[in-house]
Amino acid sequence: MSVLIVAETQNNAIRSASNEAVYFGKKVAESLGVACSALIIGDADGGESLGTYGADKVLKVNTGGKGFDSQAHTQIIKQVAAQESASVIILMHSSAGKSLAGRIAIATDAGLVSGATALPSIEGSTMIVPKTVFSGKAIANYELTGDMKVITVMGNSLKPEAIGSAASVTEVSVDLPAFRTEVLGVKTQSGTVPLPEAELVVSAGRGMKGPENWGIIEELASELHATTACSRPVADIGWRPHHEHVGQTGVAIRPNLYIAIGISGAIQHLAGVNNSKVIVVINKDPEAPFFKAADYGICADLFDVVPKLTAALQKAK
Amino acid sequence: MKLLVCISKTPDTTAKISFKDDNTQFNGDGVNFILNPYDEWYALVRAIELKEQKGGTVTVVNVGDSSNDIIIRKALAIGADEAVRIDQLPNSSMDTAKQIANYAKSEAFDIIFLGKETIDYNGAEVGAMLSELLDLPYVSFASNMDSSADHFVLTRDIEGGVEEIKLNAPFVVSAAKGMAEQRIPNMRGIMMAKRKPLNVVAGIETSSRASVKSFTLPAEKGGVKMIDPDNMDELVRLLKEEAKVL
Ligand SMILES: Cc1cc2nc3c(=O)[nH]c(=O)nc-3n(C[C@H](O)[C@H](O)[C@H](O)COP(=O)(O)OP(=O)(O)OC[C@H]3O[C@@H](n4cnc5c(N)ncnc54)[C@H](O)[C@@H]3O)c2cc1C
């Protein structure tokens, strides 16, 4: 038996989000008393570092430069899982992870929990895995039975720690399946941590009055090395890019710190952010519903208080 | 083109969530159910647009009991041509996917549309499972579909950006914001929907290795601590020392 972790790559590098999946996989492997291996599909460098977060082995399958294809990658993962006698497969609850997990569950006749928010508790051959449901309003405890289990891990569920040392990367050979889709291009912003993985998020809404006022938000975010987000109307009217929109219809996030500025806190907005560990709300309306979901609140004009917060952070360095 | 759209029913976001039978079952009493927004606004409308462009039919499929007929009629009112309800209360995503696959395998659909996820279980599982069961390519979280050529170019949301993918039908796609603009059913659509076929078919026996054992409600917030706007040093201190997030 072993645990197989699927690492993710982007622009020929390992995505840092993979560290959390590896660490989660290592913890599961420890409870089962088995080894764990991390799998890289494609041409990325830097796989050695996955050893640091707990991978006993790092395996690599070369696909000849082909991009992500859920169908082909599923066939590759299935073959490697068989070679490694894996009984648990761990992925991130990411765009790629979600596209693969259901396929792998069918291909390997496994039970699947997607979006686990904590380590499973293991009772014999069953596992109980918690995940949030109803847009963060409840937690469901799933029971997984059977010989094969697939889990995707929600970002920021546990903090990966450096517990091992760099591992060497071994190329493994599999029968390469056909790729029936072709990736024409990948466009990502560079420099900032993508929202689903960000630990610190500064978010603003319609209280900003207009896109020209976002300078104070960007200054605060850059002071914190935080990622910026926004409410839906702000993305809809084009003040901010669509990928920044958080909430029920946008991205769901669970950072350590979420600072909401000039956002009323409508239920659909909260649905995407209410699992943040700490929420700070800045709003001039004392009745704003967001205060009920907040840990710290500041009832004031944002144009006045946001620069003050940035200055206080600078001073505290 | 022969198009299929998978539609599901979910509690309205504003619904109060509670559980019964010793916290093992969702309590649907008094809850307002809606057509899952991703299915309605994006998957269904994009399928209808594609039919308007290239001709063909749009079929909607739902796995569930007759209480789902309301949301199915709504999909017909928005513009689907016909509906199929697989008369089975699904016990898991795997069950749902297997029921739909069993129906779709003999129908040779060109494209199968789903929503990005259901807003109750937030799993985004059914699409991937269905694709594997039908041995089809799957593009998840598509925010744009260029259908101007014989092949398709889909834009798919990834962390912090997008990926562009070229492929040929048949395939399965899950739709995110951006795929289409919401359409409100009009009076004519609602009248016509009453005459469109809603075929009820029997489900099959399936097995699944994942099931919900119990639900818990998240810990209540301890109440908000209000900070003096003129004392941001205090907020910074609390974030460092009390909350320990900086
Ligand atoms: C089905 C559905 C899905 C939805 N999905 C989402 C979603 O995913 N994400 C989302 O965000 N919304 C979503 N919405 C919209 C949501 O209901 C709200 O309309 C939206 O979140 C409001 O955005 P806002 O808080 O930026 O704007 P507003 O509600 O207009 O709030 C602005 C806030 O700024 C405050 N403010 C104004 N000026 C100042 C100032 N100078 N200083 C300090 N505070 C100030 C005001 O007091 C107010 O609270 C959805 C709605 C529906 C119906």
Ligand SMILES: Nc1ncnc2c1ncn2[C@@H]1O[C@H](COP(=O)(O)O)[C@@H](O)[C@H]1O
């Ligand atoms: N009971 C159902 N009947 C038909 N389609 C469904 C059903 N449940 C989910 N789906 C489809 O699968 C998508 C993803 O659902 P989920 O995997 O639950 O997040 C939804 O957006 C629907 O398109």
